[in-house]
Amino acid sequence: MPVEFKDYYKTLGVPRTASHDDIRKAFRTLARQYHPDVAKDKKRAEEKFKEINEAYEVLGDAEKREKYDQLGADWKDGGSRPPPGASGEAFRTHAWRSGTGAENFEFGGTGFSDFFEQFFGGRRGGTVQPGTEKGQDVEGVIMVTLEEAMRGAIRPISVRRNAVCPDCHGSAVQGRRVCPTCGGDGQVSVSRDYKVKIPPGVRDGQRLRVSGQGEPGSAGGPPGDLYLRVRMASHPDFRVEGGDLYYDLDLAPWEAALGASVSVPTLSGPVSIKIPPATQIGQRLRVRGRGLPGRDSAQGDLYVVARVQMPKAIGEQEKGLWEQLARESHFNPRA
Numbered sequence: 001m002p003v004e005f006k007d008y009y010k011t012l013g014v015p016r017t018a019s020h021d022d023i024r025k026a027f028r029t030l031a032r033q034y035h036p037d038v039a040k041d042k043k044r045a046e047e048k049f050k051e052i053n054e055a056y057e058v059l060g061d062a063e064k065r066e067k068y069d070q071l072g073a074d075w076k077d078g079g080s081r082p083p084p085g086a087s088g089e090a091f092r093t094h095a096w097r098s099g100t101g102a103e104n105f106e107f108g109g110t111g112f113s114d115f116f117e118q119f120f121g122g123r124r125g126g127t128v129q130p131g132t133e134k135g136q137d138v139e140g141v142i143m144v145t146l147e148e149a150m151r152g153a154i155r156p157i158s159v160r161r162n163a164v165c166p167d168c169h170g171s172a173v174q175g176r177r178v179c180p181t182c183g184g185d186g187q188v189s190v191s192r193d194y195k196v197k198i199p200p201g202v203r204d205g206q207r208l209r210v211s212g213q214g215e216p217g218s219a220g221g222p223p224g225d226l227y228l229r230v231r232m233a234s235h236p237d238f239r240v241e242g243g244d245l246y247y248d249l250d251l252a253p254w255e256a257a258l259g260a261s262v263s264v265p266t267l268s269g270p271v272s273i274k275i276p277p278a279t280q281i282g283q284r285l286r287v288r289g290r291g292l293p294g295r296d297s298a299q300g301d302l303y304v305v306a307r308v309q310m311p312k313a314i315g316e317q318e319k320g321l322w323e324q325l326a327r328e329s330h331f332n333p334r335a
């Protein structure tokens with residue numbers, strides 16, 4: 001089956017020439033609008049939120065964006081042919097099949113599109129322990145929002161898998177006719193719904209186990225397990241590293257110079273922090289305990305990273321003040 005091309009620029013509503021900042025801004029606006037916590041139509045918002053995240057994961061990353069741009073229009077007529085620059089490795093991960101060859105698992109509603117998985121990898125098969133009768137483990141991806149990682153959540157997911165056609169047992173024919181159940185594929189698509197518990201304090205890369213939902217065991221052995229690898233969704237305000245959150249705080253030059261008291265968002269509501277005088281660009285201020293909750297590891301912190309924004313236009317009176325500063329200051333940034 002050819003994989004459908006995804007126009008990530010269209011998803012974010014930006015031109016192909018957009019700067020990194022434009023892309024980030026577009027993502028933030030859309031991610032706020034479609035965040036599953038605030039949207040009225042949750043189901044639709046969740047789909048949309050995932051699409052936006054996927055687009056930003058690619059376009060917000062210089063290396064992935066370059067690779068994506070190289071795909072160009074080739075993709076549209078080439079179908080599933082590897083475009084120049086795409087590694088064979090990325091292709092193999094897409095065409096993953098379980099060890100028996102009889103079944104093929106696909107995950108619906110858990111992670112990224114087939115298109116993304118094909119080019120940026122991530123889907124992987126389970127491992128078989130030789131000599132055991134336990135069914136194979138299966139692995140997928142589940143996208144988790146920061147809010148869910150903060151509070152924990154129960155998330156319904158649906159797992160689609162191809163199973164041997166029950167009517168023709170994979171032979172693709174019934175008598176002398178093409179099997180009407182599977183249309184001659186020998187396989188049918190079966191979808192099952194599960195509820196996955198997302199524990200508070202879950203971390204990016206952590207695997208959640210759904211017991212007994214892997215492949216069936218052989219000779220009466222127990223089934224394998226389904227593992228869902230957590231992929232933390234990009235957040236409009238915060239970056240995540242382990243359990244710590246990072247927030248970029250924009251300051252006026254005089255706020256950085258003189259110090260200020262400003263309000264910053266956290267996952268549990270805004271807090272007021274003190275910016276010390278002579279704050280440097282890139283300087284981090286730690287807000288203890290306002291990261292993700294601890295599980296095995298310690299409670300995370302929030303780091304506020306100072307940035308300075310220059311006014312784009314200055315009025316006559318302001319200009320006079322900057323001129324006075326320029327005359328009287330002994331500061332030489334190039335000394």
Ligand SMILES: [Zn+2]
Binds near residue numbers: 182
């Ligand atoms: Zn059939």
